[in-house]
Amino acid sequence: MSRWVWGVVLVIVVAVGGIAIWRTTSAVTGGDPVITVSRSACGQGWTEPKPGPQTFQVRNTGSVTAEADLVDPATGTIFGEVEGIGPGTTRTMQVTLGNGTYAFRCTPEETDPITGPSVTVTGGAERAGPAVVPVSRNDLLGPLRDYKAYVGAGLDTLAADTDAVRRAVRSGDRAAGETAWLKAHLSYERLGAAYDAFGDTDGAINGTADGLPGGTADPGFTGFHRLENGLWRGEDLAALGPVADRLDSDVHGLRDGFAELQIDPNDLGLRAHEIMENTLQFELTGHTDYGSGTTLATALANLDGTRAVLNVLRPLLSTRLSLSDVDNWLDRAERAIRAAQRPDGSWPPVAGSPLPQREKIDGAVSGLVERLAPIAAIAEPRRVP
Numbered sequence: 614m615s616r617w618v619w620g621v622v623l624v625i626v627v628a629v630g631g632i633a634i635w636r637t638t639s640a641v642t643g644g645d646p647v648i649t650v651s652r653s654a655c656g657q658g659w660t661e662p663k664p665g666p667q668t669f670q671v672r673n674t675g676s677v678t679a680e681a682d683l684v685d686p687a688t689g690t691i692f693g694e695v696e697g698i699g700p701g702t703t704r705t706m707q708v709t710l711g712n713g714t715y716a717f718r719c720t721p722e723e724t725d726p727i728t729g730p731s732v733t734v735t736g737g738a739e740r741a742g743p744a745v746v747p748v749s750r751n752d753l754l755g756p757l758r759d760y761k762a763y764v765g766a767g768l769d770t771l772a773a774d775t776d777a778v779r780r781a782v783r784s785g786d787r788a789a790g791e792t793a794w795l796k797a798h799l800s801y802e803r804l805g806a807a808y809d810a811f812g813d814t815d816g817a818i819n820g821t822a823d824g825l826p827g828g829t830a831d832p833g834f835t836g837f838h839r840l841e842n843g844l845w846r847g848e849d850l851a852a853l854g855p856v857a858d859r860l861d862s863d864v865h866g867l868r869d870g871f872a873e874l875q876i877d878p879n880d881l882g883l884r885a886h887e888i889m890e891n892t893l894q895f896e897l898t899g900h901t902d903y904g905s906g907t908t909l910a911t912a913l914a915n916l917d918g919t920r921a922v923l924n925v926l927r928p929l930l931s932t933r934l935s936l937s938d939v940d941n942w943l944d945r946a947e948r949a950i951r952a953a954q955r956p957d958g959s960w961p962p963v964a965g966s967p968l969p970q971r972e973k974i975d976g977a978v979s980g981l982v983e984r985l986a987p988i989a990a991i992a993e994p995r996r997v998p
Contacts, residue, residue, distance in 0.1 A: 645705070648717055650698060651675030656717030656729020662710075664737020669706045671717075673698040679721040682995075683708055685744075686716040686731050692744045694990075711738040726996055745933050750994040753878040756925040761876060763921055764807045768868040771800040775861040778840070782857040785850050790857075794844060795907055798837045801864075802911050805918035806884035810876045814867050818860065821901060829903070836860050838903045845904030882992025885922045886985040888915050889946075893978050897971075899963040906962035912978070913950050916943065919985070926992055933991050942981040949977040 645668045649657045652675050659669070671681045677700060683693040692715065693708040717729040774797035781789035801819055808815045818836045825831035829842050840860060843853045892915040895901045896908040920943060923930070930936055953966050953974065963971065 645670045647672055647703070648681070648706075649674045650679045650681050650717075650719045650721070652677065652679075652721045652724050652727075654729070655681070655719035655727040659717070659730075659732050662715075662732045662734045664710050664712065664734050666707070666709045669693075669708070670703050671695050671698060671706055672703040673700055675721055676700050677722040677724075679719055681706070681720075682718045682747075683715055684718045684728070686714060686718075686728055688746065690744045690746050691995075710734050712736070720996055745991050747995040748929055748933075748992055749996075750878055752929055753881065753992070753994055756881060756929065757876055757878060759925040760806060760881060760922065763925070764804050764876075765868075765871055767800060767804050768864070768871055771797060771804075772861075772865050772868045774800050775857075775864045779857040779861040782840075782844075782850055782853050787844060787850060790850070790853075791844050791905070794837070794840060795905065795910065798841075798907075799910060799914040801837065802914035803918045803921065805888040805915060806880055806922045807876055808884075809880055810874045811867060812874075814863055817863050818867070821903075836863065838901065841905050842903040845906075878994045881922055881926055882989045885919060885926065885988045885992070886982065887989075888919045888922070889978060889982050889985060891915075893975070893982055897963060897975055897978060902962060906965070907960050908963055909950055909953050909966070909974075910960045912974075913947065916947055916950070919943070923988075926988070929992065930988065934987060939981075939984045939988075942977070942984050946974075946977040946981045949974045 646661070647658050647670045649655075650671060650673045669683075673679050679698050680694070680696045681698065682691045682695075683706065684691050692710070693706040695704045695706045698704050712735055714731050714733050716731045718726050719729065720726045774793065777793040778790065778797050781793045798819075808819075811818075816836075819838065820834070820836055821838050822829045822831060822834045825833050827834070829839070834842075835856065837860065840853060840856050842848070843856065892912045896912040896915065899908055901911070902908045923936070923939070923943075927936065949970075953970055954960055966974075
């Protein structure tokens, strides 16, 4: 996509099907328990355990950045998490505790996790607030292997598709070029969780003109959207021949070198959410439409890409998250987008769709994005003892 949006979220509350992780990086003051973290000690300061909602002040008394989790020491289940606690700083953790045994687990940089003293809570509810069993890097080896196989097969398809684009443009057949372009572009958009592994090649293949000094006329504007801009806006096909050649060459280079690339384990969970988040921001606003009017088709391909990520993560997620609601919203979003397709199979531009239809699509995709949000936190690989 070449358009991932990164930012700092100060408070994240993720909850679907009763499973959640609370995180915050903002400190508050008051009479809350102060829990200390360092390389040599963890979880000191929790002297008056009590049930129900409460806030801990987690203070890093050490010399390196650390994170702290509140866990069930027997199972490793996480009830609360605070990341990026700098030396000498304090962060808050908000949790709801039921009856049971808890401990803080601290992970300073370049140090193995340390589990602090266990604390027993009584006199409250039988169950604590939302919690999740942590995922390790080893847990993600199988999903990563399966996803890399999916992307490898997708790149084979993509290379054949961009071959067809090049031939059509070089033959001077604009209609054939447009048809081949759409097919190839959707093949690329289905590979959503691998873009970070593609590096600069992703920008060359699917970058937009955003930020380029010359806009759509800038020499740095290449790939699918450069070709789209020329095909649908009447640019001479002879001038587009080198653009199609470059696209095809970049795709073949990516495919041929893909076996040597590594997909970050953290990307699987992140992309499961971010693919559709970016769809909402870029495709469903028409921001990435350079003339073809096919961003709704792209949104559908992004749904396929999201399903592919969820499919490889499903064995891990199924024991940590109720996926039925996520699956229902995936289907709901797909139905809403497909309803916009014309009887002849073509797609209207987003701006050309009736307002009620656009609102229905936006609502369905927004609902899906909300339900995908917990997956990034749940599937984040953690160091465990």
